[in-house]
Amino acid sequence: MKSHKYSITMIIAMMILFFYGLCAQAIAQDECIRSNTPIIADLNGDCRVDFQDFVIFASQWLDSSEF
Numbered sequence: 001m002k003s004h005k006y007s008i009t010m011i012i013a014m015m016i017l018f019f020y021g022l023c024a025q026a027i028a029q030d031e032c033i034r035s036n037t038p039i040i041a042d043l044n045g046d047c048r049v050d051f052q053d054f055v056i057f058a059s060q061w062l063d064s065s066e067f
């Protein structure tokens, strides 16, 4: 019989952590919008720090106004 790499308990725990993360992110985004408090790493101003912000960061990596 083939053994499973992950137990069902581990899979359920990972799912709970994933959905907890989604809820925490939604709460933080609501607080950002409600209080109009910017998040430093939120480069496009949508109250979420995600891959879109990373793309902006990476596209300007090593850019300089000195040249």
Ligand SMILES: [Ca+2]
Pocket (backbone or CB within 6 Å): 041, 042, 043, 044, 045, 046, 047, 048, 049, 050, 052, 053
């Ligand atoms: Ca953003």
